[in-house]
Amino acid sequence: xxxxxxRRFADLVITLLIVSFLIFxxxxxxxxxxxxxxLGTSASxxxxxxxxxxxxxxxxxxxxxxxxxxxxxxxDLGQSxxxxxxxxxxxxxxxAVTLPLALMxxxxxxxxxxxxxxxxxxxxxxxFGVGATFFSQISIAVPAFWVALLLIxxxxxxxxxxxxxxxxxxxxxxxxxxxALVMPAVALxxxxxxxxxxxxxxxxxxxxxxxxARTAVAKGLSRNAVLWRHIVPNxxxxxxxxxxxxxxxxxxxxVLVENVFNLPGLGRLAxxxxxxxxxxxxxxxxxxxxxxxxxxxxxxxxSYLAIDPRLRRTR
Amino acid sequence: MIKLSLVTSARLxxxxxxxxxxxxxxxxxxxxxxxxxxxxxxxxSVEPTGLDPTIAAxxxxxxxxxxxxxxxxxxxxxxxxxxxxxxxxxxxxxxxLTYTFKLQTGVKFHDGEIFDAAAAKFSLDRARGEDSxxxxxxxxxxxxxxxxxDAETLVxxxxxxxxxxxxxxxxxxxxxxGPKTAADxxxxxIGTGPFKFANWAKGDKVELARNADYWNKNAAAxxxxxxxxxxxxxxxxxxxxxxxxxxxxPEFAAPELMSSFDGDARLVTRIGNTELKVVAxxxxxxxxxxDKRVRQALMMAIDRKTLIDGAWSGLGTPIGSHYTPNDxxxxxMTGVLPYNVEKAKALLTESGYPNGFSFTIKSPxxxxxxRSAEVMQAMFAEIxxxxxxxxxEFPAKWVQDxxxxxxFDMTIIAHAEPLDIxxxxxxxxxxxxxxxxxxxxxxxxxxxxxxxxxxxxYGEAQKILAEDVPALYLFVMPKLGVWDSKLKGLWxxxxxxxxxxxxxxxxx
Numbered sequence: 001x002x003x004x005x006x007r008r009f010a011d012l013v014i015t016l017l018i019v020s021f022l023i024f025x026x027x028x029x030x031x032x033x034x035x036x037x038x039l040g041t042s043a044s045x046x047x048x049x050x051x052x053x054x055x056x057x058x059x060x061x062x063x064x065x066x067x068x069x070x071x072x073x074x075x076d077l078g079q080s081x082x083x084x085x086x087x088x089x090x091x092x093x094x095x096a097v098t099l100p101l102a103l104m105x106x107x108x109x110x111x112x113x114x115x116x117x118x119x120x121x122x123x124x125x126x127x128f129g130v131g132a133t134f135f136s137q138i139s140i141a142v143p144a145f146w147v148a149l150l151l152i153x154x155x156x157x158x159x160x161x162x163x164x165x166x167x168x169x170x171x172x173x174x175x176x177x178x179x180a181l182v183m184p185a186v187a188l189x190x191x192x193x194x195x196x197x198x199x200x201x202x203x204x205x206x207x208x209x210x211x212x213a214r215t216a217v218a219k220g221l222s223r224n225a226v227l228w229r230h231i232v233p234n235x236x237x238x239x240x241x242x243x244x245x246x247x248x249x250x251x252x253x254x255v256l257v258e259n260v261f262n263l264p265g266l267g268r269l270a271x272x273x274x275x276x277x278x279x280x281x282x283x284x285x286x287x288x289x290x291x292x293x294x295x296x297x298x299x300x301x302x303s304y305l306a307i308d309p310r311l312r313r314t315r
Numbered sequence: 316m317i318k319l320s321l322v323t324s325a326r327l328x329x330x331x332x333x334x335x336x337x338x339x340x341x342x343x344x345x346x347x348x349x350x351x352x353x354x355x356x357x358x359x360s361v362e363p364t365g366l367d368p369t370i371a372a373x374x375x376x377x378x379x380x381x382x383x384x385x386x387x388x389x390x391x392x393x394x395x396x397x398x399x400x401x402x403x404x405x406x407x408x409x410x411x412l413t414y415t416f417k418l419q420t421g422v423k424f425h426d427g428e429i430f431d432a433a434a435a436k437f438s439l440d441r442a443r444g445e446d447s448x449x450x451x452x453x454x455x456x457x458x459x460x461x462x463x464x465d466a467e468t469l470v471x472x473x474x475x476x477x478x479x480x481x482x483x484x485x486x487x488x489x490x491x492x493g494p495k496t497a498a499d500x501x502x503x504x505i506g507t508g509p510f511k512f513a514n515w516a517k518g519d520k521v522e523l524a525r526n527a528d529y530w531n532k533n534a535a536a537x538x539x540x541x542x543x544x545x546x547x548x549x550x551x552x553x554x555x556x557x558x559x560x561x562x563x564x565p566e567f568a569a570p571e572l573m574s575s576f577d578g579d580a581r582l583v584t585r586i587g588n589t590e591l592k593v594v595a596x597x598x599x600x601x602x603x604x605x606d607k608r609v610r611q612a613l614m615m616a617i618d619r620k621t622l623i624d625g626a627w628s629g630l631g632t633p634i635g636s637h638y639t640p641n642d643x644x645x646x647x648m649t650g651v652l653p654y655n656v657e658k659a660k661a662l663l664t665e666s667g668y669p670n671g672f673s674f675t676i677k678s679p680x681x682x683x684x685x686r687s688a689e690v691m692q693a694m695f696a697e698i699x700x701x702x703x704x705x706x707x708e709f710p711a712k713w714v715q716d717x718x719x720x721x722x723f724d725m726t727i728i729a730h731a732e733p734l735d736i737x738x739x740x741x742x743x744x745x746x747x748x749x750x751x752x753x754x755x756x757x758x759x760x761x762x763x764x765x766x767x768x769x770x771x772x773y774g775e776a777q778k779i780l781a782e783d784v785p786a787l788y789l790f791v792m793p794k795l796g797v798w799d800s801k802l803k804g805l806w807x808x809x810x811x812x813x814x815x816x817x818x819x820x821x822x823x
Contacts, residue, residue: 030711031711032708032710032711032712032714033714033715033719036714036715036718037710037714038364038370038371038372038448038450039371039450040371040450041372041714041718042372042450043372043450043452044452044453047449047450047452050445050446050447051448054448082365082371083364083517084365084502085517090517093516093517094518149550152550152554153554156554156560157553157557157558160558163560164551164554164555164558164560165546165551166520166546166560167519169516169519259547260548260550260551262544262545262546262547262555264516264517264518264519265518269518272362272518275708275710275711276364276710277711278364
């Protein structure tokens with residue numbers, strides 16, 4: 001068991017190292033030079049050389065990679081070329097928007113999908129089942145940014161109930177901050193809710209005919225009690241797995257929604273850094289995304305081990 | 316088979332209905348309060364990268380800090396004219412080689428540091444020094460030495476007459492900075508202006524506050540607080556304006572959405588001029604663009620009016636050379652090579668391309684570029700010329716391909732720098748255009764400081780470019796201003812990229 005865990009962990013570290021080098025090398029290959037973007041079209045070659053030297057861009061790739069990696073391990077993510085502040089500071093500021101947004105979206109999509117999926121399975125063929133299937137089809141097909149625009153038109157422009165975008169910051173108070181995140185979270189949650197409804201429906205369908213369900217019915221429990229107390233908990237494992245994977249999608253996939261709602265989140269930071277070729281910021285953000293995916297997979301793996309004793313035997 | 320009673324779903328439906336109602340009520344209760352009349356929320360499309368215009372080129376930096384936080388020895392006013400600022404007067408020696416500035420007294424930076432001749436010398440030395448990363452370092456190239464005989468006098472000794480120097484000293488890249496605080500200006504800018512930097516929530520907004528100790532009582536800020544908010548998406552920009560989240564958007568990004576403000580009594584729209592010249596630059600060193608007749612044929616194949624209609628909803632001013640109606644000495648050159656398909660075909664035949672030719676335009680992603688390119692593509696097809704459109708990411712890939720490698724046939728870009736007609740004499744520059752007459756004219760401009768003489772020379776240069784068309788001159792971008800009708804004092808034209816706010820106030 002311990003050796004298995006140790007091996008999984010070693011895999012994790014090696015994967016992260018390889019990914020970090022790939023990120024660094026690929027960013028370096030992108031056409032475009034951050035220094036010439038900063039200085040514009042009138043800069044002379046000497047000015048350009050001076051700035052490249054200031055930024056350390058005139059050093060060889062492998063040396064810069066080494067410095068970056070050493071920095072990452074010691075918690076120093078470097079300094080943004082364009083903003084002129086430490087990248088770690090930027091990322092923390094942005095996570096304070098993106099993480100709550102992703103969490104809200106997850107909670108919303110679970111709140112919608114779990115009852116809907118379970119009921120759709122229990123009442124399949126009925127109007128509810130058809131309705132749920134229809135909902136999941138539509139919400140998967142409709143892009144999040146379009147939902148976002150509709151929400152803005154309805155609630156901000158026409159009704160004037162919600163701010164059209166922007167983020168007041170957590171310092172402005174919990175309520176205004178949460179209010180700014182409500183519509184983006186809804187837009188982000190819709191497609192996820194569609195996927196999750198399907199997963200929930202099929203997961204419930206799988207256990208609905210199991211012996212324990214029949215036993216529970218035979219014991220005289222009401223149908224509702226059987227569904228919510230016995231069937232849903234047993235169907236949760238595949239559902240939780242999908243939720244875990246969705247979380248990484250949400251963090252990385254918030255780019256468009258953050259753009260429409262003008263939220264200063266991690267996605268916007270990545271997009272802006274890309275267009276400005278703020279390479280350090282890009283490397284750090286992409287590394288963060290990649291780490292998130294890898295760590296999430298690791299956790300999902302571990303949870304399988306916890307759930308199913310057969311997997312714990314060392315192969 | 317398990318079936319659920321209908322009761323559950325009915326209860327669920329009722330539950331969700333009441334949840335929706337209470338959510339809507341909660342939103343209504345949270346609607347933000349009306350802005351008070353001493354604050355301003357102003358929108359911009361692009362967030363600046365850093366806040367120091369003396370170390371990086373992006374226009375958005377100056378649009379936040381120039382004239383608000385930082386000031387120059389001189390400034391450029393709404394009409395594009397040079398006016399005194401931190402220098403109250405100046406004298407230029409008859410040979411044009413010595414500039415003597417008399418500086419304002421009693422001026423302090425926002426941190427209390429004194430502005431005097433020493434600070435001015437520091438600013439200019441930093442801009443022209445060996446380690447300088449000033450994006451307009453060339454402005455200061457002719458300054459040979461700087462003297463400060465006393466705290467109020469600044470003397471520049473030039474190595475060659477530089478007729479544009481006074482104008483250039485009014486630019487964002489030439490502002491005066493505090494010797495003690497210069498290094499941190501990128502994140503916490505400290506200048507002498509009517510507003511003090513307050514806060515920068517990166518990715519979202521920059522906040523400025525009124526400078527109560529401002530030296531110039533005549534130009535003191537009327538607003539207590541200004542918030543620049545950065546909104547990239549045009550739909551989101553429109554929504555923010557209509558919902559009252561923003562008071563003004565001086566440079567609205569989408570001409571096709573301008574008419575959507577028409578019914579809104581609270582907002583006014585103002586269409587002004589900018590310095591953004593949309594031109595399709597050609598690689599003049601490359602066949603067939605090295606033949607003037609080919610370039611003229613392409614120019615005559617373009618109906619500028621239709622192009623502006625198609626690309627920018629009819630908002631924009633046609634131009635015939637690299638000059639805008641804002642600029643001193645402007646002459647309308649659109650009649651030199653007017654739209655004429657027959658003549659264009661004849662010119663092509665004359666230059667040896669009776670059946671046309673094909674080439675590629677590298678088009679950046681900014682909305683005006685692909686739209687203009689598509690209209691041009693159709694117009695070129697009329698004279699048998701095939702143009703392929705290759706999307707090219709701006710700035711990174713574009714700067715690499717066009718500015719650095721000069722690996723292109725044609726491109727399209729809005730040149731943002733005011734009075735930059737001298738780019739046709741710069742060597743190297745991406746057009747690969749070499750015309751000794753133009754180069755001589757640009758030298759002559761610098762040899763005189765007399766505006767009338769300068770305008771005459773600029774007029775000659777405009778004529779030559781209109782004839783020679785090293786680039787296809789299309790249109791000047793409009794300044795699409797949308798703001799609250801009670802707001803007074805925002806610039807309607809933009810002779811230099813800016814958001815000058817000292818004169819802005821709320822009326823009745």
